[in-house]
Amino acid sequence: MTKKRVVIFTGGNLSPQFLKEIGKDDIIIAADRGALFLIEHGIQPHIAVGDFDSITEQERESVRDNSERIITCDPVHKDLTDTEMAFETALDLEPTDILMLGATGTRMDHTLANVHIMVRAMQHHISCTLKDEHNYMMLTTSEAFVEDRGYEYISLLPLTNEVTGITLEGFMYPLDQATIRMGQSLGISNKLLGKSGTVSIDSGLLLLIQSKD
Known part of the structure; x- marks a missing residue:
């Protein structure tokens, strides 16, 4: 089976050192502010998803202009977090591996929800890891x-x-x-x-x- 890895950049704590994690064959999905982070560092996301309510209109234009594909949603009437939207998009690509970056931060509710997302990846027989500057998690x-x-x-x-x-x-x-x-x-x-x-x-x-x- 050919390995296919998706790297998700989401809107938590992000560091330029995470850019070193990207391999030449990786599919890059960015959620909300994660897309802006990549673009500001010269990386074009393959897919950008989210309501983009955490960035300015000018920054949204930059994301639209510099992403290969955009998936948007209403910031109020939505059932999924931006990170889960990115995860669902990754599942549609049927990868063998998912790496989540920027999935931890000051919001403990979002951090725990993203840890639980790893469980869903396992249920789909996908290896999923979550990494930040201080932690590397797997199941x-x-x-x-x-x-x-x-x-x-x-x-x-x-x-x-x-x-x-x-x-x-x-x-x-x-x-x-x-x-x-x-x-x-x-x-x-x-x-x-x-x-x-x-x-x-x-x-x-x-x-x-x-x-x-």
Whole structure:
């Protein structure tokens, strides 16, 4: 199967270093202010989506003039956030991978909603990761290979009532067939012993967060 990756730039915390994440074959979808961010840095989004209510009319004109395709919606009567609109657009392209950038920020409701979007990607058998300057997030229902990406800590959080059979290899604090339930902090602030490690589980949905201060 040929790999097809979609990179979504949305309107949370964005940094110029994110531009290095773009590969030559990636499809770039930008949501609202994420489109303006790309254009201001000389990148033309393949698709720009959203209500664009967070930018000025002059900036909207710039987005319209410098995006290959625009999908707009009414800023009041809409059911989806701009990020979810971008995600739905990505699903229509049937990618194998989705990378979300700018999906975290000061609005915790939007940040948590975007973490939950990763669950929907998994339901469609699409690998989805969420990255910002301090965090790299992914999900697993079975086994995950964790690479050293320059983040100091690795934390495990259940997204179901409990995750069972958690086994860690290559970590400072190993686990063997452990169970973590919602509200427990057993999986917080672990570290890799080397350049990589593996996380395997028997049941549940596990969020893996690589982070640094």
